[in-house]
Amino acid sequence: MEQYRIDPSKGLEFGLYTLGDHLPDPHTGERISAQTRLNEIIELSQLAEQAGLDFFSVGESHQEYFTTQAHSVVLSAIAQATEKIKIASSSTIISTLDPVRVFEDFATVDLISDGRTEIVAGRASRVGNFELLGYPLRDYEELYEEKFELLNLINQQEEVTWQGKHRAPLNQARVIPRPKHGSLPIWRAVGGSPSSAVKAGYAGVPMFMAHLGGPASVFKRTVDAYRDAAKQAGHNPDELPVATAGFFYAAESSQKALQDLYPHINEGMKKTNGQGFPKQNFAQGADPHNVMNIGSPQQIIEKILYQHELYGHQRYIAQMDFGGMPFDKLKRNIDLIGSEILPVIRKYTKQ
Amino acid sequence: MKVVVLSGSIVGSKTRTAMDYTMASLEKQYPEIETTLIDLKDYDIQFSDGRNYLDYPGDTNYVTQTIMEADAIIIGTPIFQASIPATLKNIFDLLPVDAFRDKVVGMLATAGSAKHYLILEQQLKSILGYMKAQIVQSYVFIEEIDFDQKQIVNDDVLARIDRLVEDTIILSETYQQIKQAKEDQYDF
Numbered sequence: 001m002e003q004y005r006i007d008p009s010k011g012l013e014f015g016l017y018t019l020g021d022h023l024p025d026p027h028t029g030e031r032i033s034a035q036t037r038l039n040e041i042i043e044l045s046q047l048a049e050q051a052g053l054d055f056f057s058v059g060e061s062h063q064e065y066f067t068t069q070a071h072s073v074v075l076s077a078i079a080q081a082t083e084k085i086k087i088a089s090s091s092t093i094i095s096t097l098d099p100v101r102v103f104e105d106f107a108t109v110d111l112i113s114d115g116r117t118e119i120v121a122g123r124a125s126r127v128g129n130f131e132l133l134g135y136p137l138r139d140y141e142e143l144y145e146e147k148f149e150l151l152n153l154i155n156q157q158e159e160v161t162w163q164g165k166h167r168a169p170l171n172q173a174r175v176i177p178r179p180k181h182g183s184l185p186i187w188r189a190v191g192g193s194p195s196s197a198v199k200a201g202y203a204g205v206p207m208f209m210a211h212l213g214g215p216a217s218v219f220k221r222t223v224d225a226y227r228d229a230a231k232q233a234g235h236n237p238d239e240l241p242v243a244t245a246g247f248f249y250a251a252e253s254s255q256k257a258l259q260d261l262y263p264h265i266n267e268g269m270k271k272t273n274g275q276g277f278p279k280q281n282f283a284q285g286a287d288p289h290n291v292m293n294i295g296s297p298q299q300i301i302e303k304i305l306y307q308h309e310l311y312g313h314q315r316y317i318a319q320m321d322f323g324g325m326p327f328d329k330l331k332r333n334i335d336l337i338g339s340e341i342l343p344v345i346r347k348y349t350k351q
Numbered sequence: 352m353k354v355v356v357l358s359g360s361i362v363g364s365k366t367r368t369a370m371d372y373t374m375a376s377l378e379k380q381y382p383e384i385e386t387t388l389i390d391l392k393d394y395d396i397q398f399s400d401g402r403n404y405l406d407y408p409g410d411t412n413y414v415t416q417t418i419m420e421a422d423a424i425i426i427g428t429p430i431f432q433a434s435i436p437a438t439l440k441n442i443f444d445l446l447p448v449d450a451f452r453d454k455v456v457g458m459l460a461t462a463g464s465a466k467h468y469l470i471l472e473q474q475l476k477s478i479l480g481y482m483k484a485q486i487v488q489s490y491v492f493i494e495e496i497d498f499d500q501k502q503i504v505n506d507d508v509l510a511r512i513d514r515l516v517e518d519t520i521i522l523s524e525t526y527q528q529i530k531q532a533k534e535d536q537y538d539f
Contacts, residue, residue, distance in 0.1 A: 063406075127402045137400055258539040274405045274419060275447055279534050 004185040004206055004241050005086070005118075006314050011350035012304070013315035014342055015055025016048050016334075017090040017245055018322075020068025025324035026267035032324075034067045038074060040327050045078045047331060049085040051338025055315060056082075057090035057120065063128035065271050072105040079113035087113055090208065090245065090317070091122030091189035095143040096133040098167065099151040100175055107179045115180030120208045121148050122189030126272070139166065145199075148188065152205065155183045187243065194225035201229025201237075208317075210245045213281055216291040216307050219244070223311045241314040244307065247285070247292045248318030250336045254286040254295035260329065261294060268323025293318065297340040304341075308349055316345075352523060355421040358390040359428040359439030365461040367392070368501050369493055370427040372509065373459065376516045377425075384520070387421075389414055391438045399444035407445065415445050423523040425457040425515065426475070430467040434474055443478055451484035455526055457519035458490035459512065461498075468492050485526050491515045 001008055018041055024031040032040070045056040056078065060071040068074050071089050078087050087109070092102060102119070110117035123144045124130075130137045146164045154160055154175045163169040187208040188200035200207040207226050211219050227237035247265065251257040266276040285292035286299075291307065293300050293316075304316055320333050354377060358370040367390055377386050394410035404415040418424060428435050443450075456479050460471050471490050479486050491512055497505040503512075 125403065127406050137402060140401075255538060258537075262539045274403060275449070275452075278452065279537055279539075283537050283539075 001239060001241055001314065003239070005181075006241050008314065008351045011346035011348075012308055012313070013054040013086075013243075014337065014345060015053055015057065015086070015243075015315060015317040016044065016321075017057040017059065017317045017319050018044070018068070019059040019061060019090075019319070020066050020071060020074070021061070021268065021272060021322055022067035023065050023264075023268045023271055023322075023324040025326060026263040037067050040330075041068065041074060041321075042077050042081050043327075044321065044330060044334075045085065045087070046081050047334045049082045051334045052342055053085060053334075053337065055086045055088065055317060057088040057118075057317065059090045060093050061124070061126060061129075062093075062132050063126050063272075065268075072102070072109060075106075075117070076109050076112060079109050079117065082113070082116075084116070086116050086118060088118035088185075088187075089120050091120040093124045093129050094121040094147045094151055095123055095140065096129045096135045097147070099147045099154060100167075100170070100173070102151060103154045103175050103184075104177070106184055107175075107177050110179040110184060111177060117179065118185040118187065119151070120187040120189050121151060122208075125191065135166075142166070149203075152186055152203075155186055190222065190226075192219060192222055194222045197222045197226040198229035201226040201231075201235070201240075202233045204230055204233060204235035204240065206241045206243070208243045208245060211291050212246065213277075213285050213290065213292045215287075216289055216303075216310055219291055220310045223313070242311060243315035243317055244291075244311060244313050245317035246319060247294065247322070248300070248320045248333070249294045250297050250300055250333050250341065252296060254299055257294045257296070258282065258286055261325075264323030264325050266323075297336050301341055301344045304345055305348055308345075352384050352422045352520075352527075353420060354384055354386045354423045354425070354520070354523075355418055356386060356388045357418070357424060357426045357439075357442070358388070358392070359426055359442070360431075360436045361392045361438050362431075362436070363429055363461075364501050365493070365495070365498050366427045366429050366459075368498060368503060369459055369461055369491075369508075369512065370425075372503055373425055373427065373512055373516060376509075376513050377520075380513070380516055381520055387417055389417060391442070396438070396441065396445075398441055404445055404447065404450075411445065414442070418442070418446065419450060421454060422527070423455040423457070423519050424451075425459065425519055427459040427461070428471075428475070430460055430462040430470050433467065433470060435470070440478075443482065446482070448481070449483040451479060451482040453526070453530060454484055455487060455519055455523040456484040457487040457515050459493070459515060460490065461493045461495075463495050465494060485522065487515065487518045487522055489515070489518065 058071045187206045190196045190209045192211045230237045249261040270276045
């Protein structure tokens, strides 16, 4: 775990992630400007740090209703605005970027942040980036696998000689600057299905598992598949961190939490994904065994501890700002995390 | 309520003829309902490559979005090689797995032989069920002999289409009420 800068003696890490979505508040129909949204994301990272959270990450999406396409630039601003919190992408769509440039960017952000930067590399669920950035969608999988591998290679060695299909060859290329600690933690983003998780396991890289909803036990299969695959490929699963990421919202009661959150998720998903979130499924999100961390602080503590018991993961990452959630509600949630949730989670998960 | 009438083939005329009558029946029986006819023959639709339907350009985007926005859909299809045509299957492949959640879907088939009667029962219903449709169980099956000069010449067929339209709309209205009653139980 040390290689990934994770210290299990401190307990489960707690972070926030934003996809960088830029959606109207469904209650008012109003949308803040892209500039305001970007500034709020940066401020959110500062508030998260002040509340004692461990991690903050920003996603890359290239379509309507998003605003952090240049996510590494946003992370660079966050690197300056914060001092202690770990920062990362969630995720970087490595398939349609040049791994050399990505590494240069993130190594630079790492130096600016004094060694706090990580990369989560994913494949994109929406694929507007392929046409926009000039890559054929038919190479969706191959582009990801090849570029993810190259990114890891650059991370492991300063001088790289490499040949592949989707990028010009590198001949004793020195990719600089180097990150503060020589290399960066690089995670594979997994959408919750075991078939993608096993690839992370075979490669022996940390897994960042995002999930929408459903029983927590369903995702245990994914975590198990990941660790089994890692073991099979000769890696030690005990040394590979797992992060889980999903919807989070705390309020005085689970009823109030569902009321506050539902319109944001439902309307936001209609716009970004083409389908709303069925109310019936959302109502089940309040169940103690559901993977969505929605409810009162006490209920959320119990859920996260239950998930930790199931997965034995090292980091939980909450998504609370989706769908035009007003900033005052985000502040209130960060307060609740810092004052009520985090202390208990740490107490019961530290080794 | 929004209703889409989908003519699922780019070959031949029988299905389109039946769907034209379906449109006319809808407009006559339910003039207040917003109806859209999509004849796949009129659009240049690409094969599904797995992306989110919102990410397709042009006609593919228009057709998938229009279907996704509908409350009820009446699908008309010919039978080719003892199955639905590839053009119709492609529409299903372009859509999300649960695309028909909360939608009512009625079906109509045109065929050259009565031997194809159970194709919808055995093939189309299973696809629609997988995609979470509320299926109108009775469908209309029309044989070649019922057409002449691009007209339906069998009054019984016309009456069956009228009933399919009625069943689809009534089921859709009722389903919306059921859904509303269910959602009213939640206080969010």
